[in-house]
Amino acid sequence: MRTTLRTGKLVVSLVAVGALALTACGDGGGDADNGGNGGKKNNGQGGGTSVELPQLKGQKLEVAAVWSGPEQDNFKKVLTEFEKRTGAEVTFVPAQDPIVNFLGSKIAGGDPPDVAMLPQPGAIAQAVKNKWAKPVGTEAQAQLDKNYTQGWKDVGAVDGEQYGVYFKAANKSLVWYNNAVFENAGASEPKTWDELMDQARTVYDSGVTPFSVAGADGWTLTDWFENVYLSQAGPEKYDQLARHEIKWTDPSVKEALTTLGKLFGNKDYLAGGQDGALQTEFPTSVTQTFTGGDQPKAAMVFEGDFVAVNIGQTDAEIGTDAKVFPFPAVGDDAPVVTGGDAAVALKDSQGAQALLTFLASTDAAEIWAKQGGFISPNKEMDPATYPNDVLRDIGTALIASGDDFRFDMSDQTPQAFGGAPGKGMWKALQDFLKNPKDVDGTQRQLESDAAKAYKS
Amino acid sequence: MTRTRKVVAALFLLPALVLLGALVLYPIGYSLVRSLFDQAGDSFTGLDSYQEVFTEDATRTALKNTAIWVVVAPAVATTLGLIFAVLTERVRWGTAFKLVVFMPMAISMLASGIIFRLVYEQDPERGVANAVLVGVHDTFAESSAFPKAHPGRESPLAEEGGGFVTRDPVRVGEPVALPLVGVAPDKMPGSARPAAAAETDPGKVTGTTWQDFTRGKGVGTLGGIDAEELGYPGMRVEAVKDGTVVDSARAGPDGTFTLSGAADGALLRLPESNFREPYRGASWLGPTLVTPAVIGSYLWIWSGFAMVLIAAGLASVPRELLEAARVDGASEWQVFSRITVPVLTPVLAVVLVTLMINVMKIFDLVFIIAPGSSRDDANVLALELYDQAFSKGRPDIASAIAILLLLLVIPVMIFNMRRLRREAKR
Numbered sequence: 001m002r003t004t005l006r007t008g009k010l011v012v013s014l015v016a017v018g019a020l021a022l023t024a025c026g027d028g029g030g031d032a033d034n035g036g037n038g039g040k041k042n043n044g045q046g047g048g049t050s051v052e053l054p055q056l057k058g059q060k061l062e063v064a065a066v067w068s069g070p071e072q073d074n075f076k077k078v079l080t081e082f083e084k085r086t087g088a089e090v091t092f093v094p095a096q097d098p099i100v101n102f103l104g105s106k107i108a109g110g111d112p113p114d115v116a117m118l119p120q121p122g123a124i125a126q127a128v129k130n131k132w133a134k135p136v137g138t139e140a141q142a143q144l145d146k147n148y149t150q151g152w153k154d155v156g157a158v159d160g161e162q163y164g165v166y167f168k169a170a171n172k173s174l175v176w177y178n179n180a181v182f183e184n185a186g187a188s189e190p191k192t193w194d195e196l197m198d199q200a201r202t203v204y205d206s207g208v209t210p211f212s213v214a215g216a217d218g219w220t221l222t223d224w225f226e227n228v229y230l231s232q233a234g235p236e237k238y239d240q241l242a243r244h245e246i247k248w249t250d251p252s253v254k255e256a257l258t259t260l261g262k263l264f265g266n267k268d269y270l271a272g273g274q275d276g277a278l279q280t281e282f283p284t285s286v287t288q289t290f291t292g293g294d295q296p297k298a299a300m301v302f303e304g305d306f307v308a309v310n311i312g313q314t315d316a317e318i319g320t321d322a323k324v325f326p327f328p329a330v331g332d333d334a335p336v337v338t339g340g341d342a343a344v345a346l347k348d349s350q351g352a353q354a355l356l357t358f359l360a361s362t363d364a365a366e367i368w369a370k371q372g373g374f375i376s377p378n379k380e381m382d383p384a385t386y387p388n389d390v391l392r393d394i395g396t397a398l399i400a401s402g403d404d405f406r407f408d409m410s411d412q413t414p415q416a417f418g419g420a421p422g423k424g425m426w427k428a429l430q431d432f433l434k435n436p437k438d439v440d441g442t443q444r445q446l447e448s449d450a451a452k453a454y455k456s
Numbered sequence: 457m458t459r460t461r462k463v464v465a466a467l468f469l470l471p472a473l474v475l476l477g478a479l480v481l482y483p484i485g486y487s488l489v490r491s492l493f494d495q496a497g498d499s500f501t502g503l504d505s506y507q508e509v510f511t512e513d514a515t516r517t518a519l520k521n522t523a524i525w526v527v528v529a530p531a532v533a534t535t536l537g538l539i540f541a542v543l544t545e546r547v548r549w550g551t552a553f554k555l556v557v558f559m560p561m562a563i564s565m566l567a568s569g570i571i572f573r574l575v576y577e578q579d580p581e582r583g584v585a586n587a588v589l590v591g592v593h594d595t596f597a598e599s600s601a602f603p604k605a606h607p608g609r610e611s612p613l614a615e616e617g618g619g620f621v622t623r624d625p626v627r628v629g630e631p632v633a634l635p636l637v638g639v640a641p642d643k644m645p646g647s648a649r650p651a652a653a654a655e656t657d658p659g660k661v662t663g664t665t666w667q668d669f670t671r672g673k674g675v676g677t678l679g680g681i682d683a684e685e686l687g688y689p690g691m692r693v694e695a696v697k698d699g700t701v702v703d704s705a706r707a708g709p710d711g712t713f714t715l716s717g718a719a720d721g722a723l724l725r726l727p728e729s730n731f732r733e734p735y736r737g738a739s740w741l742g743p744t745l746v747t748p749a750v751i752g753s754y755l756w757i758w759s760g761f762a763m764v765l766i767a768a769g770l771a772s773v774p775r776e777l778l779e780a781a782r783v784d785g786a787s788e789w790q791v792f793s794r795i796t797v798p799v800l801t802p803v804l805a806v807v808l809v810t811l812m813i814n815v816m817k818i819f820d821l822v823f824i825i826a827p828g829s830s831r832d833d834a835n836v837l838a839l840e841l842y843d844q845a846f847s848k849g850r851p852d853i854a855s856a857i858a859i860l861l862l863l864l865v866i867p868v869m870i871f872n873m874r875r876l877r878r879e880a881k882r
Contacts, residue, residue, distance in 0.1 A: 096846075098847055098849075104849070183672060184671045201609075206637075206671070208640065216829050268604065276578050276579070279741055279827050295640055295642050415849075420843075421831055426828070427832065433829075
């Protein structure tokens, strides 16, 4: 503890340290009390900023994340602001996917980063199980309570204890389309799955292949399935399936695969046919939809808000050339499947907690939101911060869905099942895309892989 | 040797021994121990992980593919190298040719992988391999004019064997409408003119076949000709009675066609030849072809290496031996197979063995070229090792594979060492 701190701030930091000590003892009650005080103090002192941070002059922090390219640059802008406010020195540590294994080797080597950005709830659970993760402190908890809905707090919690601060969200229930193609064909934005098939036919009749599917990247296929399943079978079944409480041989899975098979089974509806789709990687699936004028390789591409980043590599303008509609309702309600990255502290340091606090604040969210390619789960953030209407709509829709959203299923399952190339869900759905008639075989394969993965 | 000399010798050896121990022996020993413990590394499981290596599908494919690699790649690379070496010896610009063949060796495996990922692209507009295949194919078999054309909603046409046929028989004096949709505007033949209604002729069957679709307006009048809709010039129309073609015609630029009175009462068919899908080339990176395709890229890199070594060996073949054989009336083939190859055998063996060791640890090419969907069909041991260790979090299995690879390399190494020793004695 440095003696140069001014008294007001000293109190705050003392509270934070106290809270840390308490949480370390696992004292839940004390936590809540301190949280209340800390929160009030922050609000009172707020002034021009929405969050009060301790002075950390001379401290060094490390943050590990798998981001690269523009995402990394934008995140570094957030970190720079943190450095400016606290005086701490923050280093960005580029990590490889899967980050859990990367952290494992870092921790085994005795040099964990202070904070890691974990992309899956499954990874948070694993970090907690391995006793790497440290619970969120009072300050950060106060920010979370103020800015986040219960649903977004829950995905970052393990056994009732808050560990993750969801800084970045992804809305994975979007279909992007080439506006010129839709106008030529006289197609319109569909609201239901049947309408989607109808519009696909209209587009096909105009001489353009309707869908671009990135079959080479298994995760896009799991997202297809999750959206159909969530909408068709409902959130309860979705949760059960994510926890493997119902089997993959369940009739509801059969129904979802059969529905999806109507699209995947029509080789004229997929750019390059099934074989071509299986060799199309995600970035190509986007660019081939938005290049080639009004005769692109495909008219629609399904995936999350981050598609915008790849559209940025083409000449298409988001909002005019490239438009977006929510994933149509297969059952009663349209699905909202989300993803996101959570900050988790791996060291019991004051700096780590301060950074979590900052990331949970509206100020931090606004810095990246302004840059684009980012959706914030922070409900207090002003939607006007988003740089364009498309992102604003996606962001507002995500907040508006309240707690009805469901987190990406493949991110919740054990990694060997939901997140490994050439294995589990990825592989099974790729095989399904190759042979969409074999619904039963796909289900059996999914179930046997799931049984293996959930056992270990 | 005196005592001090021994100590001095030991001192001099020490750095090398320490390095060897720390960097080679210790890791091998640790991998061996690690492979006998479970995933977390706490409990001894004996040979369980080895059993898993041999029973899991993924690792078995990896084993099988590595076997294919070891058998095929070095043999083909050496053969190609031999051919190049022998031929370049006899041409004028031999050195330049050698330089070109050897050049891929200067590129890293990673970069070569990226190059070949592009070469093998499915889309003939992007992938060179398929562009060549499609080019050759299209020279011999013409592609059709209207791929992807299909009947729209409530169409009078039904699909039949890749073509389309009217649901009802046609009559003379009643113009027939054969609307289709789905031909992309840039695929439309340049001679296409706005479609026109066929004239009524009491002695003949007339009709129009056209694209029942206007840009920006959709179908317009369903099954009726709208102002901007184009005819299908050159579309073949057949009149079929009881399975035999009684008459046929081709549509004009405005899509109109006329058939003789014999077509009265027949069904009109737009045969499959109108709609044949353009040839798209082979799916190089699909599950069946991916391993040969990756081996192909390996040959591109390593044939040059084989060639250079063999050419060096070739230079030491005594000229007088070859001359003598030729004087004695041996044909060029006999000279090659009876003299050049036997004399070169030691060099060929070196090249073959070096490549075998190299191929056993092949990783980067497969890692980069194989797309996610056929990655496990292209799997090899080194790649599986990496996957198990770094993405599946199974250090036990990874160690077991590492030991297995070591065991596989040992016989080749022993062979190599024996040969070296023999050579040293000579």
